[in-house]
Amino acid sequence: MRAKGEKKLARFTGRVQFRLVLGFFALIAALLILLNTYPVAASRDIVFKEKESSLLEQASVIASSLSGLDSFSGDGAAQVIELLGVSGLERLMVTDAAGRVLYDSSGDSAEGKYALFAELVRALEGEQVFWSSFSGGAYLSRAALPVYRDGAMLGAVYLCERDAEQAEILIAFRDRLATVSALALALALAITIIFTRRLTGRITRLSQAVRTVREGNYAQRVAVEGSDELSELYADFNSMTETLQKTEEQRRRFVSDASHELKTPLASIRLLADSILESENMDAATAREFIEDISSETERLRRTSEKLLDLSRRDDGAHVRRVDVDLGEAAKDTLRRLAPLAGKTGIALDCECEPGCVISAPEDDVYQIIFNLAENAVKYNVPGGRVFVSVRREDGRVLLTVEDTGIGIPEKDLPNIFSRFYRVDKARSRERGGSGLGLSIVHDAVAALGGSIEVSAREGGGTRFCVRFPVKAKEGGE
Numbered sequence: 026m027r028a029k030g031e032k033k034l035a036r037f038t039g040r041v042q043f044r045l046v047l048g049f050f051a052l053i054a055a056l057l058i059l060l061n062t063y064p065v066a067a068s069r070d071i072v073f074k075e076k077e078s079s080l081l082e083q084a085s086v087i088a089s090s091l092s093g094l095d096s097f098s099g100d101g102a103a104q105v106i107e108l109l110g111v112s113g114l115e116r117l118m119v120t121d122a123a124g125r126v127l128y129d130s131s132g133d134s135a136e137g138k139y140a141l142f143a144e145l146v147r148a149l150e151g152e153q154v155f156w157s158s159f160s161g162g163a164y165l166s167r168a169a170l171p172v173y174r175d176g177a178m179l180g181a182v183y184l185c186e187r188d189a190e191q192a193e194i195l196i197a198f199r200d201r202l203a204t205v206s207a208l209a210l211a212l213a214l215a216i217t218i219i220f221t222r223r224l225t226g227r228i229t230r231l232s233q234a235v236r237t238v239r240e241g242n243y244a245q246r247v248a249v250e251g252s253d254e255l256s257e258l259y260a261d262f263n264s265m266t267e268t269l270q271k272t273e274e275q276r277r278r279f280v281s282d283a284s285h286e287l288k289t290p291l292a293s294i295r296l297l298a299d300s301i302l303e304s305e306n307m308d309a310a311t312a313r314e315f316i317e318d319i320s321s322e323t324e325r326l327r328r329t330s331e332k333l334l335d336l337s338r339r340d341d342g343a344h345v346r347r348v349d350v351d352l353g354e355a356a357k358d359t360l361r362r363l364a365p366l367a368g369k370t371g372i373a374l375d376c377e378c379e380p381g382c383v384i385s386a387p388e389d390d391v392y393q394i395i396f397n398l399a400e401n402a403v404k405y406n407v408p409g410g411r412v413f414v415s416v417r418r419e420d421g422r423v424l425l426t427v428e429d430t431g432i433g434i435p436e437k438d439l440p441n442i443f444s445r446f447y448r449v450d451k452a453r454s455r456e457r458g459g460s461g462l463g464l465s466i467v468h469d470a471v472a473a474l475g476g477s478i479e480v481s482a483r484e485g486g487g488t489r490f491c492v493r494f495p496v497k498a499k500e501g502g503e
């Protein structure tokens with residue numbers, strides 16, 4: 026039970042709000058203490074100074090009057106003091122050079138006795154003495170001066186004053202300052218609590234949102250209000266969750282598209298195999314036809330899974346060593362490999378390659394880029410059509426162009442053709458063994474090399490792909 030209470034207390038004192046309030050409180054309290062002590066001490070010192078000059082002046086007037094007396098005695102001193110009309114003092118004493126009291130204004134006369142006040146003793150040693158204090162609701166000041174005549178010490182004057190009137194002003198000032206300070210402290214504390222509660226409330230809102238996202242709800246957003254640093258953090262959080270949400274949607278779509286792509290050929294293989302198994306007297310020609318279909322579906326399955334593996338390798342950011350590749354040579358090689366396919370529909374393959382167009386890249390990637398583009402140019406061409414590949418330097422980059430006189434891509438589909446599994450004409454792509462992944466692989470490979478790819482409709486029908494490569498891409502650009 027006790028441990029639980031301690032835990033709760035620790036959680037409370039560990040909170041940002043508590044720390045902020047405590048920090049502000051300590052700061053304001055320190056300021057107010059300073060504000061309450063310094064002016065009071067300063068005004069007290071001013072009064073001390075004023076007392077010093079007035080009391081010493083009074084003592085020196087009395088001392089110089091006493092030095093003019095014919096006989097330096099108690100009576101003479103009493104006469105002088107009366108003549109001077111000295112008033113407002115707590116006590117006035119006159120002593121001879123030995124410290125024996127000649128005159129004492131207080132009722133309980135010490136006349137004839139030795140006065141051993143510290144101030145008097147020091148005055149009899151020739152010093153001018155002043156002492157003052159503030160206590161018991163009054164200023165208490167004492168002054169003592171030696172009395173000389175013709176260089177010889179006659180005795181000393183001792184004055185003591187008690188001022189409650191000025192002390193009252195200081196006390197009233199001190200009390201008022203304390204009241205105002207207490208009010209200011211309470212107000213500052215209230216404002217601090219309100220302010221920190223608002224601030225920590227906003228932080229709590231964000232941390233709750235972070236927790237929701239951590240649990241997998243990427244649709245979580247926080248309302249952005251104002252334009253301070255926290256609002257910027259809110260906006261950053263929202264854009265981060267938006268990216269996460271998009272990535273997650275893409276991942277889901279990719280997984281479902283991929284499984285669909287794999288399921289379809291598998292289903293037809295199963296159907297074809299079942300047909301063969303179930304029909305007891307199928308003639309050899311039909312069985313062969315079915316087996317050929319199974320073989321082509323298997324080939325499609327192999328191509329799709331190969332491309333999927335390639336894409337996932339790219340998504341993982343696997344690093345592949347770069348070498349110097351001559352793009353022109355790679356283009357000629359690729360066209361040679363495509364010649365049998367092109368020959369089936371009488372498509373002419375042409376190549377115009379500037380020598381020495383070398384880029385630094387993984388060799389397989391370069392071949393894959395050229396092959397996918399050129400193979401599409403053949404696949405989506407018309408019988409007797411033409412494919413034209415060119416490699417040249419342009420503005421410090423290497424430009425690869427793959428053009429065809431084929432069926433072309435409708436304007437509305439152009440922005441999507443680099444998306445995974447996107448096909449303009451599903452049936453046609455399937456019929457030609459397509460998977461909808463070729464261009465997406467090309468796009469990713471070009472981006473990894475720091476290049477760019479553009480597609481446009483070719484004048485007079487067909488399609489044109491332009492790929493620009495940096496001559497020497499930076500090592501580790503992937």
Ligand code: ADP
Nearest residue numbers: 401402405448449450454459460461462463464
């Ligand atoms: P696929 O494996 O289906 O060919 P790609 O990603 O290579 O997948 O291409 C996506 C789609 O873009 C194709 O299905 C096709 O509709 C279209 N396409 C690509 N290249 C060409 C081209 N040269 N001419 C016409 N259409 C093309």
